[in-house]
Amino acid sequence: MAQNITSRKENYPQWYLDVIAAGQLADYAPVKGCMVIRPAGFAIWEAMQARLDRMFKETGHMNAYFPLLIPEHFFAKEAEHVEGFSPECAVVTHGGGKQLEEPLVVRPTSETVIGHMYSKWINSYRDLPVLINQWCNVIRWEMRTRLFLRTSEFLWQEGHTAHETYEEAQEETLRMLEIYRRFQEEYLAIPVITGQKSAGEKFPGALATYTIEAMMQDGKALQAGTSHNLGQNFAKAFDITYLDRNNHQVPVWTTSWGVSTRMIGGLIMTHSDDDGLVLPPKIAPVQVVIMPIITGDENQVQLLEVAENLRSELSHRLDPLQIKVDGRDNLRPAEKFFHWIQQGVPVRVEIGPKDLQKSAVMVARRDLRDKQSVPLAGVSDHVIQLLDTIQTDMFERARSYRDEQTRTAKSYDEFKQILESAGGFIRAHWNGSADVEEQIKTETKATIRCIPFTDNLEPGVCIVSGEPSTQEVLFGIAY
RNA sequence: CGGGGUGUAGCGCAGUCCGGUAGCGCGCCAGCUUUGGGAGCUGGAUGUCGGAGGUUCAAAUCCUCUCACCCCGACCA
Numbered sequence: 001m002a003q004n005i006t007s008r009k010e011n012y013p014q015w016y017l018d019v020i021a022a023g024q025l026a027d028y029a030p031v032k033g034c035m036v037i038r039p040a041g042f043a044i045w046e047a048m049q050a051r052l053d054r055m056f057k058e059t060g061h062m063n064a065y066f067p068l069l070i071p072e073h074f075f076a077k078e079a080e081h082v083e084g085f086s087p088e089c090a091v092v093t094h095g096g097g098k099q100l101e102e103p104l105v106v107r108p109t110s111e112t113v114i115g116h117m118y119s120k121w122i123n124s125y126r127d128l129p130v131l132i133n134q135w136c137n138v139i140r141w142e143m144r145t146r147l148f149l150r151t152s153e154f155l156w157q158e159g160h161t162a163h164e165t166y167e168e169a170q171e172e173t174l175r176m177l178e179i180y181r182r183f184q185e186e187y188l189a190i191p192v193i194t195g196q197k198s199a200g201e202k203f204p205g206a207l208a209t210y211t212i213e214a215m216m217q218d219g220k221a222l223q224a225g226t227s228h229n230l231g232q233n234f235a236k237a238f239d240i241t242y243l244d245r246n247n248h249q250v251p252v253w254t255t256s257w258g259v260s261t262r263m264i265g266g267l268i269m270t271h272s273d274d275d276g277l278v279l280p281p282k283i284a285p286v287q288v289v290i291m292p293i294i295t296g297d298e299n300q301v302q303l304l305e306v307a308e309n310l311r312s313e314l315s316h317r318l319d320p321l322q323i324k325v326d327g328r329d330n331l332r333p334a335e336k337f338f339h340w341i342q343q344g345v346p347v348r349v350e351i352g353p354k355d356l357q358k359s360a361v362m363v364a365r366r367d368l369r370d371k372q373s374v375p376l377a378g379v380s381d382h383v384i385q386l387l388d389t390i391q392t393d394m395f396e397r398a399r400s401y402r403d404e405q406t407r408t409a410k411s412y413d414e415f416k417q418i419l420e421s422a423g424g425f426i427r428a429h430w431n432g433s434a435d436v437e438e439q440i441k442t443e444t445k446a447t448i449r450c451i452p453f454t455d456n457l458e459p460g461v462c463i464v465s466g467e468p469s470t471q472e473v474l475f476g477i478a479y
Numbered sequence: 480c481g482g483g484g485u486g487u488a489g490c491g492c493a494g495u496c497c498g499g500u501a502g503c504g505c506g507c508c509a510g511c512u513u514u515g516g517g518a519g520c521u522g523g524a525u526g527u528c529g530g531a532g533g534u535u536c537a538a539a540u541c542c543u544c545u546c547a548c549c550c551c552g553a554c555c556a
Binding site for chain 2: 002003004032084087088109138140142143144149150154156203223224225226258259260261262293294295296329331332333334335336337338339341350352353354355362478
């Protein structure tokens with residue numbers, strides 16, 4: 001077992017940090033709450049970006065870039081927004097050696113500056129919809145930080161759209177939520193629950209916030225992405241109006257939606273094991289590593305040749321950049337194994353003298369730590385199929401774990417007991433009141449993760465107040 | 480901001496009570512031997528002991544002040 005990683009059982013938070021260190025994904029920056037994303041970690045982010053960016057563009061969005069610094073008074077324009085964000089804003093007060101006339105806020109999110117620009121760009125219904133996304137960094141001054149999950153600076157994308165009608169905005173909000181769901185489930189192999197945030201948990205300034213909620217291996221919930229229908233709140237605050245089809249000047253309807261580098265944390269805590277990182281093939285920067293087992297000078301040339309041949313064979317069917325041959329001869333085989341294991345590479349092909357004699361190679365899958373001999377002639381097919389199997393298996397394992405850790409509470413007592421003994425998600429009836437939500441949070445630390453979208457709405461009674469409830473909502477202790 | 484803790488080599492720590500001039504493990508570098516699941520031996524490099532002031536012949540160690548970070552609570556993608 002890994003020597004440099006605390007087991008999950010022993011100390012889950014420490015395990016998480018150890019996996020990141022062992023995989024060389026990130027390191028602490030000199031400024032509290034900030035992190036350096038190292039090449040191995042950034043490659044994962046780039047893979048996420050590439051895929052999502054394509055999905056955004058396939059649905060008609062284009063990328064743009066808005067500035068990091070925002071005039072402070074912009075935030076004051078939307079009451080709920082300023083109240084929600086001002087405690088966590090970093091503010092620039094000096095520039096060029098002088099105190100600034102007006103302080104500049106380092107963006108915690110860009111609704112305000114984008115709203116300002118949209119009011120200039122949108123004049124007529126013919127200008128709508130506006131479908132823009134930006135990839136950038138934001139700063140939120142956090143009291144307690146954790147690598148990837150919560151850092152003062154993080155990378156994300158924020159989509160900002162403007163529409164003619166409420167219905168169109170709502171459709172867009174849900175369309176993007178669905179893209180997030182598909183991305184998480186199909187690429188990251190992370191099962192998520194989609195639903196709406198309660199009033200208490202929604203984005204400051206939004207009409208409604210929708211979310212995808214994932215469950216980590218310790219039973220805690222992770223909000224993995226959000227999509228907001230902003231209604232006309234920002235349109236009114238920033239005077240984003242247009243001449244409609246009836247020749248009336250009216251406010252637009254806007255949306256915003258985002259996912260961040262937090263997804264990397266979710267990826268780690270969904271799939272990784274006590275040996276380190278485990279990555280699903282569809283997002284792994286390196287999908288296959290081919291490793292000649294060099295034990296002396298005799299076979300070295302031949303081993304490398306077989307490795308290179310396999311690489312070129314696989315290159316026709318995979319992205320050549322996602323195949324690595326580790327021909328280093330200064331490391332012992334064991335050290336190389338552990339290196340790639342801790343990088344989470346899904347498939348490892350080992351070629352040693354013993355294999356050559358049998359015209360075979362050893363093929364190991366990272367997710368199950370399983371290894372078998374495969375005839376050289378069929379390796380390529382085997383690897384391609386194995387990548388596919390791993391992707392499916394990882395998702396299914398995560399989903400069945402999530403389902404096993406999701407329970408229903410019929411009473412508040414039962415609710416508390418489940419939280420204490422097992423954790424995980426709890427479905428329970430709730431009367432929709434903010435007071436009850438708050439009471440549960442104070443007494444148990446559990447929050448409403450979302451009001452799930454569901455076809456079968458079963459009425460019941462609130463576990464706290466006993467009042468009627470239209471459906472069960474999803475509770476959990478969140479990261 | 481409350482409660483608790485820690486600052487000594489790249490990392491993890493001992494040394495502090497009882498002052499005497501810097502140590503262990505891992506890592507790093509070199510060489511040799513090794514090499515199918517985290518190697519062995521030999522040699523080597525590395526420190527303003529968090530910072531400032533003080534007491535003393537002498538301070539990592541005692542005194543005063545200060546800074547930073549970590550953990551636990553209240554806010555959050």
